[in-house]
Amino acid sequence: MVIRAHSRTLFAIAFAILHDREEAEDVVQETFVKAFRSRWRIRKADRLPGWLSTVARNRALDLLRRRRPIACPEPAAVDSAPRAADAADAEETRELLHRTLATLPETHRIALTLRYLEGLDHKAIQQAMGLSDGALRGILGRGLATMRKALKPSTSPALE
Amino acid sequence: MNTLLEQELGAQRPGPELADRMVRRVRARLDAPANAAALLAALRRIVLARPMQLAYAVLLLAAMVKSGSMITGERPPGISTEMTRPVAAIGSAGGADTDRRRTADDKFAMNTELKEEGILQPGNRPVGAPAFAGRTDMPRSFAAPAPGDAVDSLVAAGATRHFGWKDTAADGSLAAAAAPAESGEGGAAAGAAALALPVAEPQPGNRKLIRDASVQVEVADYAKAAASIGAFATGEGGYISTQSSNRGANGKLQGSIEIKLPPERLDDFLGKLRGLGDVKSQNLTTQDVTKDYFDTGARMRNAQVEEARLIEIVKNRTGKLSDVLEVERELARVRESIEQMQGTLKYYDAMVQFATVTIALNEKDLNTPAQYLLKQRADLSLYSKDVDAAFARARQIAASAQAQVLDSNVQRDDAGRTTATLSLLINPDAAESALGQLKDLGRIENFTSATQRIAQGGSDNADGAVRTERDKVEAHLTILKDEENSVQQTEIGIQTADIEARIAALKKNASDMGAEVKGASFQSDPSGAEFGTVQLRMPLRAYAGVLAAVKHLGEVKNLSTHRQEGATVSDNAPAEMTVQLFTEPQVVTPDDGLWATIRRTLGEAAGAVAWSVRMIGVSLAFFAPWLLLLGVAAVCVKLARRLRRKS
Numbered sequence: 190m191v192i193r194a195h196s197r198t199l200f201a202i203a204f205a206i207l208h209d210r211e212e213a214e215d216v217v218q219e220t221f222v223k224a225f226r227s228r229w230r231i232r233k234a235d236r237l238p239g240w241l242s243t244v245a246r247n248r249a250l251d252l253l254r255r256r257r258p259i260a261c262p263e264p265a266a267v268d269s270a271p272r273a274a275d276a277a278d279a280e281e282t283r284e285l286l287h288r289t290l291a292t293l294p295e296t297h298r299i300a301l302t303l304r305y306l307e308g309l310d311h312k313a314i315q316q317a318m319g320l321s322d323g324a325l326r327g328i329l330g331r332g333l334a335t336m337r338k339a340l341k342p343s344t345s346p347a348l349e
Numbered sequence: 350m351n352t353l354l355e356q357e358l359g360a361q362r363p364g365p366e367l368a369d370r371m372v373r374r375v376r377a378r379l380d381a382p383a384n385a386a387a388l389l390a391a392l393r394r395i396v397l398a399r400p401m402q403l404a405y406a407v408l409l410l411a412a413m414v415k416s417g418s419m420i421t422g423e424r425p426p427g428i429s430t431e432m433t434r435p436v437a438a439i440g441s442a443g444g445a446d447t448d449r450r451r452t453a454d455d456k457f458a459m460n461t462e463l464k465e466e467g468i469l470q471p472g473n474r475p476v477g478a479p480a481f482a483g484r485t486d487m488p489r490s491f492a493a494p495a496p497g498d499a500v501d502s503l504v505a506a507g508a509t510r511h512f513g514w515k516d517t518a519a520d521g522s523l524a525a526a527a528a529p530a531e532s533g534e535g536g537a538a539a540g541a542a543a544l545a546l547p548v549a550e551p552q553p554g555n556r557k558l559i560r561d562a563s564v565q566v567e568v569a570d571y572a573k574a575a576a577s578i579g580a581f582a583t584g585e586g587g588y589i590s591t592q593s594s595n596r597g598a599n600g601k602l603q604g605s606i607e608i609k610l611p612p613e614r615l616d617d618f619l620g621k622l623r624g625l626g627d628v629k630s631q632n633l634t635t636q637d638v639t640k641d642y643f644d645t646g647a648r649m650r651n652a653q654v655e656e657a658r659l660i661e662i663v664k665n666r667t668g669k670l671s672d673v674l675e676v677e678r679e680l681a682r683v684r685e686s687i688e689q690m691q692g693t694l695k696y697y698d699a700m701v702q703f704a705t706v707t708i709a710l711n712e713k714d715l716n717t718p719a720q721y722l723l724k725q726r727a728d729l730s731l732y733s734k735d736v737d738a739a740f741a742r743a744r745q746i747a748a749s750a751q752a753q754v755l756d757s758n759v760q761r762d763d764a765g766r767t768t769a770t771l772s773l774l775i776n777p778d779a780a781e782s783a784l785g786q787l788k789d790l791g792r793i794e795n796f797t798s799a800t801q802r803i804a805q806g807g808s809d810n811a812d813g814a815v816r817t818e819r820d821k822v823e824a825h826l827t828i829l830k831d832e833e834n835s836v837q838q839t840e841i842g843i844q845t846a847d848i849e850a851r852i853a854a855l856k857k858n859a860s861d862m863g864a865e866v867k868g869a870s871f872q873s874d875p876s877g878a879e880f881g882t883v884q885l886r887m888p889l890r891a892y893a894g895v896l897a898a899v900k901h902l903g904e905v906k907n908l909s910t911h912r913q914e915g916a917t918v919s920d921n922a923p924a925e926m927t928v929q930l931f932t933e934p935q936v937v938t939p940d941d942g943l944w945a946t947i948r949r950t951l952g953e954a955a956g957a958v959a960w961s962v963r964m965i966g967v968s969l970a971f972f973a974p975w976l977l978l979l980g981v982a983a984v985c986v987k988l989a990r991r992l993r994r995k996s
Contacts, residue, residue, distance in 0.1 A: 192375060193368040200363055210361070214370070221375045226390075286357055305351075306358040337350050 192221055195238060197307055198317050199245040205302035206249040206295065207256075208287075216252060220245045239319045246299070282340065289339040297332035304329060410965060417964025420971055423665075426956045557697060559636040560612040560704035562619060568626035571602035571712045578606055578708060581621045585614035587703070594710075603711035612704040622708065629721075630801040637794055642697050649690040656683045721816070722803045725777075726823045727784055732831030733791030739828045740769035742790055747773050750783035752824070769828040780822035787826055794829065836913040837889065837924040839896070845903025848879040848930045855883050855928060858898045863891040867925075881930040890920040899928050 199220055203213035223244055224231075231237055290298060296318070303314045315325050395401065418424070568574035571594065579589055587610025594604025610618055622628070659680040663673060733739035740759060747754055756772035775783050788796070802817070845851055849871055856866050864887035873879040887895055 192372050196368045196371040197363065200367060204361060210363070214367075214374075217371055218374045218378065221371065222378050225375070225379060227394075282353070283357055286353060301354065302358060305354040306362050308359075308362075333350055333354075336354070340350070340353070 191224070191237070195241050196221075198238070198303065198309065198313070199241060201302045201307045201309075202242055202245050202299050202317070203249045204306065205299040206246065206253055208291065212252055212256075213249070216245055216248045219248055238316050242317045242319070246295075250295075285340055286336070289336055293332055293335060297328055297335070300325065300328045301332050301336075410961075413968035414961045414964040416971070417967035420967055421964070423960070423964075426953065426960050555639070556637065557639045557642040557701050558612065559638060559697075559700045560615055561634050561636075561706075562615060562704065563630075563632045563707040563709070564619065564622055565629040565631070565709040565711075566622060566626050567629055567711055567713050569713055571604065571710055574625045574710055575604070575606060577625055578608065578622070578710075581618055582608045582610055585610045585618045585621075587611065587614065587618070590705070597711075601712035603709075606708045606710065608706040608708065609703040610706070612701075615704045615706065618706065626713070628800070628802070629804075630799070632797070632799040634797045635795055638697055638701070642694065645690050645693050645697075649687055649694070652683050652687045652690065656680065656687060659683060722818050722820055723777075724801045724803060724820045724823075725780070726799045726801075726825075727780075728795070728797040728825045728827075729784070729787060730794040730796070730827045730829065731788070731791035732794050732829050734831050736767040736769050736828050736830055739790040740771065743769075743771050743787055743826055743828065746783055746786045747771065747775075750775055750779040752776070752779070752783060753821075755823075766830045768830070769826075771826040771828075773824045773826070774821045775824055777819040777822055780824070784822075784824060787824070791828060792831055834913075835886065835923040835925040837892070837922075838911045839892075839924070839926040840907070840909050840929070841896075841899055841905065841926065842907035842929045842931070843899065843903040844906050844933055845930055846932055848873075848881040848932060851902050851930050852881045852883055855899065855902060855930075859883075859885050859887070859895055862894045862898065863887060864895050864926075877932075879930075879932045883928045883930070885926045885928065887924055887926070888921045889924050892924045892926075895926060899926070902928075902930065 196217055199217045200213050203216035204210065207213050207216070220241055224237075224241060231240060290301070293301070299318060300314060300320075303309045303317060309317070311322065311325055314320070315322060318325070320328070566574070575592070575594070582589055587608050590607040590609045592604070592606045594602055596602055608618070619631070619633075659676055662676050663680065731739065737759070744754075744757070750773075753774040754771070755774060756770065758771075759767065759769045761767050773783075843851075852869055852871060856869065859866055864885045867884040867886050869881070869883045871879070871881045885895060
């Protein structure tokens with residue numbers, strides 16, 4: 190029950206930090222294993238989601254620190270054939286979005302990921318991250334503002 | 350923006366199979382066999398658990414207290430591992446405890462004595478704690494004088510009467526005789542030897558005899574005689590102590606010279622004096638102070654041990670100031686007592702080392718031929734094992750010498766000791782022989798011979814021969830019960846409980862094994878400490894059995910044995926044993942009521958806590974510089990790493 194109830198939330202948190210599905214799933218697995226082995230430390234059931242989120246976040250950060258720098262792929266050869274302007278713009282926008290997302294502070298990134306990847310409501314995100322309503326709103330607002338600012342020139346009217 | 354984020358991030362959304370996949374993976378992981386990493390993780394959890402952290406804190410504090418104790422050398426209060434004096438200790442080493450203060454008057458309350466015989470004289474009574482533990486000087490073993498020593502015969506001219514003490518030579522037979530006495534103990538003997546303190550070297554002729562003589566001599570030339578006396582003294586290894594002279598109304602010189610010389614040369618010196626002139630009178634005395642000397646020595650050693658313990662109490666004081674002051678007062682008293690006894694011993698040593706001869710010289714007044722009556726008095730004290738038999742024999746000697754019996758008396762006291770006295774007037778011709786026979790009746794304790802020449806007119810310098818008439822010799826004989834000196838003295842200290850019962854058991858066991866109980870005493874003080882002494886006398890053949898029985902009374906704390914050397918020792922030779930019994934010191938003394946006990950215990954607990962905190966402080970102060978040094982080193986290493994990373 191605990192795994193089914195919280196696995197997606199923890200996946201979103203880990204993915205927000207690692208941007209890698211496989212590693213995110215490993216983090217979720219380790220989190221639940223640790224939760225099982227340390228279950229005697231959790232005395233109140235309502236503290237479990239927050240505790241799981243903290244463990245997942247710490248493990249993801251550990252993994253991120255230990256991760257070796259990934260070599261940047263070679264830029265693709267310029268296709269001389271004319272591409273569709275819209276597709277190129279969209280691709281560029283997606284890349285810019287991911288880069289901007291990666292530069293956001295960790296809490297902003299996690300909050301946005303929980304909001305848009307999992308589609309959690311504010312209350313669920315507050316519980317997962319241990320934030321108050323006002324704090325969460327501020328974090329989401331600032332995160333979105335940063336994203337808009339970074340993506341404004343490249344946002345095409347079709348994608349709004 | 351929202352739509353874009355939803356599109357991009359939504360594409361990364363995992364499918365519904367994520368939960369199932371996580372369940373399978375977690376189950377597989379949990380079911381996997383434990384590996385080293387898991388075990389280490391489990392161990393780490395145990396080590397870091399909260400109860401373990403509390404235990405670490407307690408261990409750390411205990412380690413700091415212990416290190417503080419080792420640094421300062423102090424022991425926790427209220428705990429003592431050495432023998433605590435059960436009676437004379439004033440105050441205690443730990444904890445403030447007003448209920449344990451004792452005034453000087455009630456310090457030795459409940460003092461019960463069980464005196465069997467008059468062995469425990471007031472001067473010898475143990476006042477306070479055991480008299481050993483840590484003593485380094487032992488009473489000297491002394492040679493028992495062989496009965497019937499050879500003595501010189503009476504000189505008919507009546508100039509001198511002397512006798513000599515002969516020291517029996519060591520022939521090694523003592524060691525052979527003593528070995529069987531210990532062999533029966535086996536392991537007990539080995540244990541006793543391990544506990545025995547080193548025995549002092551024996552001194553030859555350990556009897557302490559003070560010899561004095563006074564002589565009155567009439568000489569023709571005072572100055573010449575005085576010079577001769579000085580030369581005689583020097584020749585015999587002595588010296589002139591004092592000298593004085595004056596001229597009388599008749600113009601003749603007279604004076605007094607005091608000579609100090611080795612006692613063994615006294616007889617020769619007196620013989621030389623006879624050649625100077627006419628010996629008008631002579632008095633020779635020998636005083637045996639052996640018992641007093643060794644008794645004083647033993648009491649002094651007891652007092653020195655007591656002094657050492659009091660000093661230790663003052664040094665380790667943690668009690669109230671009033672208790673400390675009381676201890677210091679007692680210490681001053683004990684020190685004064687020690688100094689007095691040291692002075693007494695020194696006086697005895699000085700008097701024994703040199704015999705004193707007081708010579709009264711006067712020049713002769715030569716007119717008419719002198720006439721003198723020579724009166725002699727002899728006082729003889731003897732020790733005899735059988736007083737009645739010796740007295741009967743003395744009567745026979747007197748009868749055979751046709752002596753006139755002036756007084757004859759035999760007394761027996763309550764303890765069964767017999768003393769006989771006999772006063773005789775002996776014809777001068779038979780006096781020498783009779784006195785010689787009387788001396789053979791036992792061991793001479795004292796012999797004094799005084800010769801007085803009473804002038805009955807005339808002058809030595811006048812023409813005509815000097816006439817000397819000898820009067821009857823007045824002889825006074827005293828025969829005392831002889832108790833042979835023991836050849837081995839043992840002192841043993843036993844820590845046990847129920848002292849009175851132990852004393853009773855010891856007396857019974859000792860009597861059953863052929864030992865004689867010479868005396869016993871028992872003391873207890875308000876703190877509940879008990880102390881008892883039993884003195885035993887037994888033949889050497891019973892010594893091993895008695896010692897084994899004594900050791901079974903409790904835990905042996907001290908054992909010392911002094912053995913006489915230089916004499917033939919048989920299995921029947923007497924051995925003496927002093928057994929001192931004492932109880933274990935009590936941390937909490939029994940006193941009135943439950944609350945007094947609780948109060949005292951809380952006080953001692955508070956003292957112990959304060960002491961522990963102090964030790965923690967000492968430990969912190971001791972290790973703080975090291976910790977500071979390590980901290981500075983760690984910071985420097987961290988800074989160096991950070992600089993290296995930046996570069």
